[in-house]
Amino acid sequence: MTQRFKSLLGSNPELRPLLTKAQALSALQRHFTAVAPPYLAQSGQVLSLQHGMLNVAAANASVAAKLRQLAPELVVLLQNRGCEVSGIRVKVQVSCAASPPQHAPRRLGKTALDALGDLGSRLEDSPLKRALQKMIRKKG
Structure with a gap:
């Protein structure tokens, strides 16, 4: 007090x-x-x-x-x-209850990012491809 x-x-x-x-x-x-x-x-x-x-x-x-x-x-x-x-x-x-414990956000490993990049490069232009590219830019 x-x-x-x-x-x-x-x-x-x-x-x-x-x-x-x-x-x-x-x-x-x-x-x-x-x-x-x-x-x-x-x-x-x-x-x-x-x-x-x-x-x-x-x-x-x-x-x-x-x-x-x-x-x-x-x-x-x-x-x-x-x-x-x-x-x-x-x-x-x-x-x-106290606030729930905060967990650190999980990071994608290099292998996962590379695999997503490969997938994105094989896709035709679509919302999925743009979402993958955006995610790779943020995580990379």
Whole structure:
């Protein structure tokens, strides 16, 4: 949170509990991210802590299953960090997922480009031939 926003929430007695809760959830998220395996931490979001039960949203069912499997171990690790957590409840919330990993665009190899060039040279003038030539110019 920005300092200006924090000071606004902190100076208003009615909003101060909101700031306290937001800071507590932010700290829990940092602890969760630190103790969970990276591939699970990036796909899980701390939702709340109620009566010692940490509620975590998982990006998909497989992440949820793995988090449920690791829950006892994660509880111990969180307790070792001073968190008052007695259990973890996992819910699947697809919308909580981080953006999908970006894959680098695949490049055509020289052999493939040569084969496409040969094909293009044997075709009569057509939209297909022009599309092949354009693709070869872009990829080459």
